[in-house]
Amino acid sequence: MAGVINRIKKRGLSISSGVLLVALSALLMWRLGPSGFTDFSFFFYGLDPVYFYLLGLVLGGERVVFGLTGSERLFKLIAGDGMMYYYSLMILVLILGVAGIYVMAFSFVTFSSLTFRILDIVDGIAFIVTAMTIWMK
Numbered sequence: 001m002a003g004v005i006n007r008i009k010k011r012g013l014s015i016s017s018g019v020l021l022v023a024l025s026a027l028l029m030w031r032l033g034p035s036g037f038t039d040f041s042f043f044f045y046g047l048d049p050v051y052f053y054l055l056g057l058v059l060g061g062e063r064v065v066f067g068l069t070g071s072e073r074l075f076k077l078i079a080g081d082g083m084m085y086y087y088s089l090m091i092l093v094l095i096l097g098v099a100g101i102y103v104m105a106f107s108f109v110t111f112s113s114l115t116f117r118i119l120d121i122v123d124g125i126a127f128i129v130t131a132m133t134i135w136m137k
Contacts, residue, residue, distance in 0.1 A: 010136055011067045017129040018063030024123040025056030031116060049106050049120075052099040056127060059096065063130055075134075093131045100127030 032050060062074050079088040104124030107117045 007070075010133065011070060013067075013129070014063045014133045015067030017126055017133055018060045018065075018067060021056045021060030021123070021126040021130050022064065024119055024126060025053040025060060028116070028119060028123060029053045029057075031112075049099070049103045052103055052127070053123075055095070055099060056123065056130075059092075059130060059134075060126075063133060089134065093135045096127050096131035096134065100124040100131065103127060 029050065032048075058078070062078060065074050066072060076085075079085060079092060101124065104121050107120030107124070110117070110120075112120075
């Protein structure tokens with residue numbers, strides 16, 4: 001019975017972190033607008049976390065699919081399956097953790113409104129929670 005409860009908690013946490021990650025990453029990418037992808041000014045003024053937002057869309061969507069279906073096929077498509085599976089799992093956890101810390105740190109150096117700074121911080125927390133749900137495999 002304890003295994004069933006842990007599985008339900010894991011899937012519920014995966015759904016909630018995935019939905020939060022997808023929604024906030026999409027909103028923060030929408031805030032950048034089309035100029036965030038076309039002028040590439042973030043290469044000259046510092047690294048904008050737009051790539052981490054894209055990563056958040058993909059891995060957040062995967063967490064939602066895993067939470068709804070319980071199938072790990074999509075994650076194994078992303079991470080690979082075989083001898084190096086656990087290494088790729090650790091690398092994804094590290095990338096998501098670094099992305100979460102970077103997005104939260106980036107919110108303190110931008111000149112955006114308080115609302116978007118808070119959304120950046122919550123998105124960074126969602127990255128870290130998603131890394132924890134992947135680590136719980």
